[in-house]
Amino acid sequence: xxxxxxxxxxxxxxxxxxxxxxxxxxxxxxxxxxxxxxxxxxxxxxxxxxxxxxxxxxxxxxxxxxxxxxxxxxxxxxxxxxxxxxxxxxxxxxxxxxxxxxxxxxxxxxxxxxxxxxxxxxxxxxxxxxxxxxxxxxxxxxxxxxxxxxxxxxxxxxxxxxxxxxxxxxxxxxxxxxxxxxxxxxxxxxxxxxxxxxxxxxxxxxxxxxxxxxxxxxxxxxxxxxxxxxxxxxxxxxxxxxxxxxxxxxxxxxxxxxxxxxxxxxxxxxxxxxxxxxxxxxxxxxxxxxxxxxxxxxxxxxxxxxxxxxxxxxxxxxxxxxxxxxxxxxxxxxxxxxxxxxxxxxxxxxxxxxxxxxxxxxxxxxxxxxxxxxxxxxxxxxxxxxxxxxxxxxxxxxxxxxxxxxxxxxxxxxxxxxxxxxxxxxxxxxxxxxxxxxxxxxxxxxxxxxxxxxxxxxxxxxxxxxxxxxxxxxxxxxxxxxxxx
Amino acid sequence: xxxxxxxxxxxxxxxxxxxxxxxxxxxxxxxxxxxxxxxxxxxxxxxxxxxxxxxxxxxxxxxxxxxxxxxxxxxxxxxxxxxxxxxxxxxxxxxxxxxxxxxxxxxxxxxxxxxxxxxxxxxxxxxxxxxxxxxxxxxxxxxxxxxxxxxxxxxxxxxxxxxxxxxxxxxxxxxxxxxxxxxxxxxxxxxxxxxxxxxxxxxxxxxxxxxxxxxxxxxxxxxxxxxxxxxxxxxxxxxxxxxxxxxxxxxxx
Numbered sequence: 001x002x003x004x005x006x007x008x009x010x011x012x013x014x015x016x017x018x019x020x021x022x023x024x025x026x027x028x029x030x031x032x033x034x035x036x037x038x039x040x041x042x043x044x045x046x047x048x049x050x051x052x053x054x055x056x057x058x059x060x061x062x063x064x065x066x067x068x069x070x071x072x073x074x075x076x077x078x079x080x081x082x083x084x085x086x087x088x089x090x091x092x093x094x095x096x097x098x099x100x101x102x103x104x105x106x107x108x109x110x111x112x113x114x115x116x117x118x119x120x121x122x123x124x125x126x127x128x129x130x131x132x133x134x135x136x137x138x139x140x141x142x143x144x145x146x147x148x149x150x151x152x153x154x155x156x157x158x159x160x161x162x163x164x165x166x167x168x169x170x171x172x173x174x175x176x177x178x179x180x181x182x183x184x185x186x187x188x189x190x191x192x193x194x195x196x197x198x199x200x201x202x203x204x205x206x207x208x209x210x211x212x213x214x215x216x217x218x219x220x221x222x223x224x225x226x227x228x229x230x231x232x233x234x235x236x237x238x239x240x241x242x243x244x245x246x247x248x249x250x251x252x253x254x255x256x257x258x259x260x261x262x263x264x265x266x267x268x269x270x271x272x273x274x275x276x277x278x279x280x281x282x283x284x285x286x287x288x289x290x291x292x293x294x295x296x297x298x299x300x301x302x303x304x305x306x307x308x309x310x311x312x313x314x315x316x317x318x319x320x321x322x323x324x325x326x327x328x329x330x331x332x333x334x335x336x337x338x339x340x341x342x343x344x345x346x347x348x349x350x351x352x353x354x355x356x357x358x359x360x361x362x363x364x365x366x367x368x369x370x371x372x373x374x375x376x377x378x379x380x381x382x383x384x385x386x387x388x389x390x391x392x393x394x395x396x397x398x399x400x401x402x403x404x405x406x407x408x409x410x411x412x413x414x415x416x417x418x419x420x421x422x423x424x425x426x427x428x429x430x431x432x433x434x435x436x437x438x439x440x441x442x443x444x445x446x447x448x449x450x451x452x453x454x455x456x457x458x459x460x461x462x463x464x465x466x467x468x469x470x471x472x473x474x475x476x477x478x479x480x481x482x483x484x485x
Numbered sequence: 486x487x488x489x490x491x492x493x494x495x496x497x498x499x500x501x502x503x504x505x506x507x508x509x510x511x512x513x514x515x516x517x518x519x520x521x522x523x524x525x526x527x528x529x530x531x532x533x534x535x536x537x538x539x540x541x542x543x544x545x546x547x548x549x550x551x552x553x554x555x556x557x558x559x560x561x562x563x564x565x566x567x568x569x570x571x572x573x574x575x576x577x578x579x580x581x582x583x584x585x586x587x588x589x590x591x592x593x594x595x596x597x598x599x600x601x602x603x604x605x606x607x608x609x610x611x612x613x614x615x616x617x618x619x620x621x622x623x624x625x626x627x628x629x630x631x632x633x634x635x636x637x638x639x640x641x642x643x644x645x646x647x648x649x650x651x652x653x654x655x656x657x658x659x660x661x662x663x664x665x666x667x668x669x670x671x672x673x674x675x676x677x678x679x680x681x682x683x684x685x686x687x688x689x690x691x692x693x694x695x696x697x698x699x700x701x702x703x704x705x706x707x708x709x710x711x712x713x714x715x716x717x718x719x720x721x722x723x724x725x726x727x728x729x730x731x732x733x734x735x736x737x738x
Contacts, residue, residue, distance in 0.1 A: 431574070432538075433574050434574050434576060436535075436536055436558065436574075437570065437573070437574040437576070438576070438584075439535070439557070439558040439559040439562065440534050440535065440558055440559075440561075440562050440567075440568050440570075441562055441584070441585075441588035441591075441644065441648070442559055442562040442563045442588050442591040442592045442595070442648070443559060443587060443588060443591050444559050444591070445559070447587070447591070448559075451576070451579055451584070451587065452576060452579070454578070454579070455576055455577055455578030455579035455627065456577070456578055457578070458578040458579075459578070
């Protein structure tokens with residue numbers, strides 16, 4: 001690694017002092033990654049020693065991976081090389097320059113907001129217009145927090161959790177996704193700057209759906225986000241990630257890690273609507289969304305349910321998974337992934353059945369349009385001791401046009417003779433006859449496509465919280481706009 | 486004239502199907518178009534509704550004096566052209582009620598009328614379902630998915646009742662129906678006859694015409710109309726078959 005060298009040179013050359021030592025707004029580290037960068041980052045965030053050690057271990061693991069195989073190559077994706085030394089790994093909470101009024105917002109973005117039917121107040125918030133006067137997000141967040149505190153729910157940024165609840169962070173961080181799990185997870189573990197932390201105490205049913213929505217506007221969590229959610233015995237939480245409005249982000253690479261832990265009889269429902277910038281119609285730009293999401297059903301009768309609607313990003317590499325360790329635990333994965341224009345997605349799940357009488361359900365709906373490429377990749381593993389394990393998988397692909405592709409890579413590894421594993425898959429094209437039928441009833445071609453696609457995705461949408469489902473439907477329409485010529 | 490088809494020639498993949506078809510249909514009239522398999526009946530139905538796989542090589546079609554062929558299929562529908570499909574298409578995952586409400590509202594928007602909300606829609610839909618003897622449960626199932634042959638055809642007539650077209654084209658609505666279902670469908674169709682509405686009944690057999698008596702009957706053969714007459718013509722077809730008519734009136738003869 002030449003990263004350490006580079007950083008040192010920068011320090012020596014004096015350029016560095018405009019980076020970390022100054023404590024003004026432009027608090028951005030010079031590009032490059034080394035142990036020094038990590039030490040500085042950790043010190044900057046005033047982190048306890050255990051966390052620095054953990055980061056350094058992750059960094060060394062990542063260096064080893066970089067030196068040998070590098071990024072995972074097995075996905076059905078074409079990825080331009082990424083220069084990890086060209087990325088800046090620490091930026092203080094970015095203050096985006098607030099725009100004075102809605103008139104300054106990109107007209108294309110505004111048009112999309114309008115199509116999604118997002119109220120003006122929210123539009124301003126999402127577009128980064130100074131909204132304090134119009135929309136008091138601070139007071140909303142405060143009401144929110146006091147209500148949660150009443151029942152003992154901890155919901156804060158990861159950095160706050162490190163300061164205020166180090167024992168919980170130490171206990172659970174990396175317990176589901178170990179530092180050397182994969183290339184991107186190792187990188188994230190070494191350099192993550194912030195994210196969300198959530199702890200639901202024993203027997204508490206979280207009184208509201210938790211969402212990163214409010215917090216994200218207060219603080220840009222950057223490209224290496226870390227989320228940790230722990231549901232203690234008998235607890236329940238529904239967590240919503242992302243917002244449905246298009247998020248323009250200057251970061252090209254997003255390597256996030258999400259860990260969920262459910263103890264005995266606990267339930268976690270995690271819903272994502274991801275609509276990051278997909279690049280333009282020619283495939284220029286767009287986010288690389290390389291995310292490791294995994295939940296551990298550590299306790300008996302626990303349940304973890306992933307629901308994702310992935311419509312954005314240029315490249316998506318994402319496999320929200322469940323480790324079904326507790327007896328009678330349940331894992332679910334419901335997914336809609338859409339690729340249009342030049343988008344690529346390789347996404348799916350892993351269901352690892354370790355405990356007895358564990359069960360899992362996988363419903364994956366892939367939609368490819370334009371020249372989009374779409375792969376479902378899933379593993380169902382049943383360990384020798386997982387008596388009575390059951391899995392049902394359904395993977396359907398829908399093609400729009402004849403230049404796109406859909407692929408399915410189901411891996412099934414069953415080591416217990418009593419397990420029951422079912423897999424169904426289908427690939428269909430939006431039929432001319434379906435389109436004509438809808439048009440003959442007065443629907444425009446675009447409305448017809450959106451209707452057919454929504455019908456195709458219904459099994460997944462009904463798993464989403466109500467408002468999310470409505471917006472996901474609209475979003476699908478926007479994403480597929482122009483898919484039928 | 487509501488519908489004027491003048492010397493229409495159309496082909497699919499270079500193969501001529503319609504060869505000089507002419508037909509005039511006025512408001513309030515019900516015309517039956519009979520013909521053997523391959524005579525071009527379904528082509529005519531689909532072409533009028535806007536299916537773009539057919540290429541018109543000659544002739545014109547006027548709908549209320551406007552060039553129908555220049556309008557895209559969805560616009561024709563919103564302007565009141567309705568096709569009852571011979572093979573209604575299944576739309577998995579889309580509730581019949583949702584689909585029909587979307588269709589009704591597309592039309593209402595087009596005509597500058599306020600959209601129906603779910604409650605208004607249900608009220609209208611319930612009333613119209615009775616017309617064709619469909620149970621309300623079908624509203625909540627996916628469009629045509631798992632419907633029996635008879636249910637699909639009745640669902641088409643139900644849609645027609647909801648969308649209140651000005652020009653309704655019924656493509657072999659009688660095929661695949663048992664006698665009871667045929668009677669129910671026919672009653673539905675009869676109840677929708679009105680002075681403002683024209684209907685084209687496309688059929689292979691005469692039996693539908695026992696229940697829905699047309700004002701005019703035409704025999705289509707070889708892509709053109711070879712005989713026209715009143716309701717009695719259907720009986721003549723039934724008795725003597727298409728063969729004799731084709732022989733005497735072959736195109737170019």
